Amino acid sequence: MIKEYYNLTRLQMEQVGKNKTLVIVPLGAVEQHGNQAPLGTDTLIAGEMVKRIRTQLGENNEFKNQDVNVLTFPVIPVGYSVEHQNFCGSVSFKPETYYHILYDICDGLGRHGFKNIVFLICHGGNRALAEVVSRQARQDLGVKVFLIASGAFSSPRVKATISPGNEMDFHGGEMETAMVMAIDESLVDLESSVPGNHKYTRKGKKLSFGGSVALPWMGEDFITEEGKPIGIGGDPSGATAEKGEIILDESAKEAVQGIMEIAEII
Numbered sequence: 377m378i379k380e381y382y383n384l385t386r387l388q389m390e391q392v393g394k395n396k397t398l399v400i401v402p403l404g405a406v407e408q409h410g411n412q413a414p415l416g417t418d419t420l421i422a423g424e425m426v427k428r429i430r431t432q433l434g435e436n437n438e439f440k441n442q443d444v445n446v447l448t449f450p451v452i453p454v455g456y457s458v459e460h461q462n463f464c465g466s467v468s469f470k471p472e473t474y475y476h477i478l479y480d481i482c483d484g485l486g487r488h489g490f491k492n493i494v495f496l497i498c499h500g501g502n503r504a505l506a507e508v509v510s511r512q513a514r515q516d517l518g519v520k521v522f523l524i525a526s527g528a529f530s531s532p533r534v535k536a537t538i539s540p541g542n543e544m545d546f547h548g549g550e551m552e553t554a555m556v557m558a559i560d561e562s563l564v565d566l567e568s569s570v571p572g573n574h575k576y577t578r579k580g581k582k583l584s585f586g587g588s589v590a591l592p593w594m595g596e597d598f599i600t601e602e603g604k605p606i607g608i609g610g611d612p613s614g615a616t617a618e619k620g621e622i623i624l625d626e627s628a629k630e631a632v633q634g635i636m637e638i639a640e641i642i
């Protein structure tokens with residue numbers, strides 16, 4: 377069975393075999409994605425990913441043979457986005473607020489007997505707290521909380537969509553903008569886009585925004601050629617709906633592969 381969690385009635389929920397059910401909780405964000413893409417980019421992608429995961433699982437014969445249910449929880453639309461707070465429109469939970477929201481969802485699900493939860497992480501900034509909650513909920517509540525990163529950004533098929541020379545593409549760049557275009561092209565204003573680069577990263581040096589010597593980044597660290605904070609990494613100008621379709625499709629495929637592997641061990 378693959379269903380949306382909140383579409384079930386109480387009686388139907390009582391019938392669900394909780395031990396053999398995976399509850400997928402998609403984690404979105406409301407934060408700036410450059411001049412061209414909407415504040416809800418991550419939440420839009422989260423909703424689309426869940427839709428595609430449900431479809432792909434439904435068509436997967438291997439999954440049909442497994443005696444496992446998947447319930448998809450509503451997207452949590454706001455996340456931990458402190459790195460974008462100085463840009464207009466971004467809204468972040470405080471770390472302690474977000475921790476408690478994620479923990480309380482695990483607690484609520486655990487109380488009804490669910491033992492396996494997946495946080496589908498659709499905004500990288502949510503990951504650190506999701507990891508802390510995953511360990512704490514497992515220790516306190518006996519609930520396994522798996523993490524799936526929603527973007528297949530290192531897949532060769534996805535990498536092939538990036539325009540030549542656009543090496544730093546990640547937040548608010550070509551890939552994310554393309555994904556929004558595949559969902560609803562009218563939400564993107566590509567003509568207003570300006571590329572952003574990380575001001576502290578140097579080729580051949582160890583210091584970066586995510587390596588072994590790191591300064592976790594803030595939006596202001598990403599600047600235009602003129603040195604103005606722009607808050608995005610990469611050049612969105614080459615984004616198309618076709619590229620976005622490939623990235624969403626590949627990302628859903630990778631997520632489904634992860635879900636299948638989780639299903640085998642629950």
Ligand SMILES: [Zn+2]
Nearest residue numbers: 417418548552
């Ligand atoms: Zn994003």
